[in-house]
Amino acid sequence: xxxxxxxxxxxxxxxxxxxxxxxxxxxxxxxxxxxxxxxxxxxxxxxxxxxxxxxxxxxxxxxxxxxxxxxxxxxxxxxxxxxxxxxxxxxxxxxxxxxxxxxxxxxxxxxxxxxxxxxxxxxxxxxxxxxxxxxxxxxxxxxxxxxxxxxx
Numbered sequence: 001x002x003x004x005x006x007x008x009x010x011x012x013x014x015x016x017x018x019x020x021x022x023x024x025x026x027x028x029x030x031x032x033x034x035x036x037x038x039x040x041x042x043x044x045x046x047x048x049x050x051x052x053x054x055x056x057x058x059x060x061x062x063x064x065x066x067x068x069x070x071x072x073x074x075x076x077x078x079x080x081x082x083x084x085x086x087x088x089x090x091x092x093x094x095x096x097x098x099x100x101x102x103x104x105x106x107x108x109x110x111x112x113x114x115x116x117x118x119x120x121x122x123x124x125x126x127x128x129x130x131x132x133x134x135x136x137x138x139x140x141x142x143x144x145x146x147x148x149x150x151x152x
Contacts, residue, residue, distance in 0.1 A: 015046055016119050019097040020150055023079075024121075026051045027099045032076065033067055039079040040097040041087055041115070049089060052082025080106035084113055091115055101149075104132035111139055119148040 013021065019040050027038030030053040041049040056065040056075045066072050077085075080102055084091065092114030096102075099121050102110065110118060118140075140147050 016097070016148070016150060017152060019048075019095075020099070020119065020121055020152075022048070022051075023097045023099050026053050027079065029053045030055050030079075031062070031065070031067065032072065034069070036099070037079040038099045039083040041083050041091060042095045042097065043089075044093050049091065049094060050083045050087035052079045052084070052086060054079045055082070078103065078106050080110060084109060087113075095119060101128060103128055104136060107136045108139070111143060111145060115145070116143075117146045117148070119150055121150050 012018075019042055023038040023040045025038070026040060027036040030036040030038070032054055035054065037054045039052045041051070043049050054076055057077065060075075065075050080096065080098060083096070094113075094115050095117040096110050096115045097119050101120050102118065107118070137147075139145070
């Protein structure tokens with residue numbers, strides 16, 4: 001094998017690319033026909049802690065759950081909420097990888113449990129007001145939370 005054809009580690013995706021792709025796969029489990037979101041929580045050692053996708057409360061019979069707007073809003077839980085709920089360990093210092101911009105409530109919840117890095121794909125949400133975005137930015141700066149809007 002020549003020096004030019006030697007295998008390289010450079011061809012691998014970055015950690016951010018890898019975990020965002022995983023979040024995208026997780027989102028495919030959502031039963032929501034119009035909006036599919038996924039979240040992957042990762043510890044400081046780049047190990048997956050938990051995953052979550054948007055959907056109804058676990059265990060509900062499918063025939064009870066509406067899938068149309070606005071009815072579904074009373075039944076569904078956001079991907080970030082599910083990832084936090086199913087985590088079985090301390091989340092302090094974790095990174096959240098999310099398929100789209102988190103809503104203000106999910107953003108606050110991630111900060112409250114100790115997530116210190118949030119990476120989200122560039123899908124923005126129409127339900128987030130400029131005031132909420134500004135408040136989230138201020139909280140991030142005060143808590144030294146790194147927020148990355150992934151455009152890769």
